[in-house]
Amino acid sequence: MALRDILVTLLVFGSIPFILKRPWLGIIVWTWLGFMNPHKQCWGFAREMPFALIIALVTLAALLASKEAKKIPWNRESITLALFVGWMVITTIFAMHPQLAWLQLEKVAKVQLMIFVAMMLITNRYRLQVLVWTIALSLGFYGVKGGIFTIIHGGAHRVYGPAGSFFADNNETGLTLAMTIPFMYYLYRESQHWYLRWGLVGAMLLTGLAAFGTHSRGALLGMCAMGAMLWWKSRQKFLIALLCVAGAASVYMFMPQEWFDRMSTIRTYETESSAQSRFDSWKYAITVASDRIFGGGFGAFAGRSDAHSVYFEVLGEHGFIGLGLFTALGLFTWVSASKVRRVAERTHDMLWMGTLARMTQVSLVAYASAGAFLGLAYFDYAYNLVLIVILCRAILAMRETTRQPAAATAVAVPRRTAATAVLDKQRRPSTP
Secondary structure (H helix, E strand, O other): OOOHHHHHHHHHHHHHHHHHHHHHHHHHHHHHOOOOOOOHHHHOOHHHHHHHHHHHHHHHHHHOOOOOOOOOOOOOHHHHHHHHHHHHHHHHHHHOOOOHHHHHHHHHHHHHHHHHHHHHHHOOHHHHHHHHHHHHHHHHHHHHHHHHHHHEEEEOOOOOOOOOOOOOOHHHHHHHHHHHHHHHOOOOOHHHOHHHHHHHHHHHHHHHHHHHHHHOHHHHHHHHHHHHHHHHHHHHHHHHHHHHHHHHHHHHHHHHHHEEEEEOOOOHHHHEEEEEHHHHHHHHHHOOOOOOOHHHHOOOOOOOOOOOOOHHHHHHHHHHHHHHHHHHHHHHHHHHHHHHHHHHHHOOOHHHHHHHOOOOOOHHHHHHHHHHHOOOOOOOHHHHHHHHHHHHHHHHHHOOOOHHHHHHHHHHHHOOOOOHHHHHHHHHOOOO
């Protein structure tokens, strides 16, 4: 086990010289640490090492020292996100449980800080592609591993994420895997090598099976919504339909009767104690938001099992204003992704961005649908979807800016009129 600790430590510290030279690599390493949590696969000294904090500090130092332009692409998504973060700071000041609130704000603020740093550093297609590959491979590791685990054990045991990560629980794991499948499909579309394409197809199937293997009813809803939207947004509807059929057949073959019994309780939620707990939490959120303009702040649900919904979690902790900002952020991201898709698909060299925008929307549907029953309002992954759309918009805007000088030069060329044609004819020597 010590060898694993040494390997992870060498990889992390070995990346620092490269980050100091190219700060954007710090975002890639930080994303890898945050999504894959390789140190949580260790059992020695590396398990509790603050690798993410170290890489974040190195990245910030490299950014400050870099000669690259340090510009945040301000648009309605980034502005709304900044307002939401600012509002969370205000609600923390007036929180019902200040100690809990400040601890949670610290965690959320670290993630949001790196999101804004990523806006400054991921400035072209190559860097964005590397970021998407990092997310897909980091989470795909658990998808493939969980799918194999489900097959070997016949679905009798639940699939969980790495302990201490943002998707450690089975419900969180199921949602995370459902959100990752669209990006695997995007990479499948962009890959040129047959072995990568077939590998990604296999990874999609295993990741889908792993999501069902979590035994999470929220994940089931997220997978169904994601699958339908993936088919709708895909240009290869036959392939997606075939994958959905293969996935359904795999569930029928490998999942035990216990799984089917648990999933069937979705139709009889009235008799379920967990459903009643959800209703109680939602009523509590409405009451707190109605009584306090700032909501209860982080930790408002202390003493309760969970908020059981991203929407009611934000409502209870940050009030109606916070819910409005949170909802607006999601809607703006969706609308901007649609705009990016329409603009990008007009030119052949930007088709990749159109596909990425489509798949980001599919992932957003998985989060919005399953998140209605899961308390994951500050889920790192969700804000990376916002980041991807912001980056796409920025890259498109940069492309248009670089094309404008050429267009201006073309317009400056004098127009050929009838008068200039006569003068040209007079200047031209007569033909012998």
